[in-house]
């Protein structure tokens with residue numbers, strides 16, 4: 001063994017040790033931050049585009065509208081939509097405290113604390129092209145280095161599926177509660193069932209399933225139209241012994257208000273979907289605040 005080899009081995013060890021210490025420190029920070037938050041809810045689905053962000057944003061707004069202290073974390077690193085749906089300008093940048101190595105989430109409507117990758121990218125059209133470990137690093141920083149303070153609820157909006165970010169966030173916050181979103185369509189439910197199973201295998205508290213885009217009221221005659229064959233969410237709830245928290249109909253205004261950054265629960269409070277959504281929120285609160 002040459003002198004060069006020895007110094008190389010020591011250097012590697014030192015680097016590994018440094019990495020481990022940094023990791024332990026970050027975990028400690030995450031635990032400290034999460035201990036100050038009473039209820040953590042993660043909104044997941046199997047399939048994309050079923051309404052997770054819509055549910056997460058409106059859930060956060062509903063809780064904040066009754067005076068609760070709420071934060072929302074956009075865990076969708078490559079497709080962050082939370083800021084847009086809350087009507088917050090992506091030009092805003094989180095305030096950084098370099099000495100304490102902390103940053104502060106953006107203050108959104110109703111004082112909701114918001115953190116998202118959207119605040120960190122330069123232009124709206126710039127893609128975030130990151131592989132798993134980098135995305136996970138960002139999630140850990142959002143949880144550990146952001147100053148969330150004392151909160152009643154932290155709502156986490158996830159990307160679809162059961163890979164990196166979903167797995168990571170479920171592992172990082174053991175007392176997290178899971179809300180599963182699905183449309184009544186068979187392909188969506190097929191994937192939703194996988195996320196329920198994954199959460200149950202990880203022994204997380206699955207609060208239940210929200211069926212979104214659950215039928216449509218004909219604008220001409222008011223008759224209920226099923227967009228997909230009904231009954232799948234009830235069956236999934238029964239099969240996995242979880243609650244069906246609510247059924248939110250498809251309403252054109254929900255889509256429009258999502259784009260305009262005006263959550264329908266506030267802007268369109270008397271609609272069928274807002275009423276159904278409020279029931280789902282009540283069901284969640286009943287379970288968590290009993």
Ligand SMILES: Nc1ncnc2c1ncn2[C@@H]1O[C@H](COP(=O)(O)OP(=O)(O)OP(=O)(O)O)[C@@H](O)[C@H]1O
Pocket residue numbers: 045047048049050051052053054055076079081158159160212213214248249250251252253254255256258259273
């Ligand atoms: N009940 C509804 N009625 C009408 N439009 C809806 C409804 N729910 C969601 N939408 C619209 O459907 C689209 C997808 O919703 P959303 O972005 O919330 O889904 P997502 O599951 O978060 O998607 P992704 O997997 O890409 O993160 C959005 O344009 C949203 O405004």
Ligand SMILES: [Mg+2]
Pocket residue numbers: 052053054076081157158159
């Ligand atoms: Mg989304």
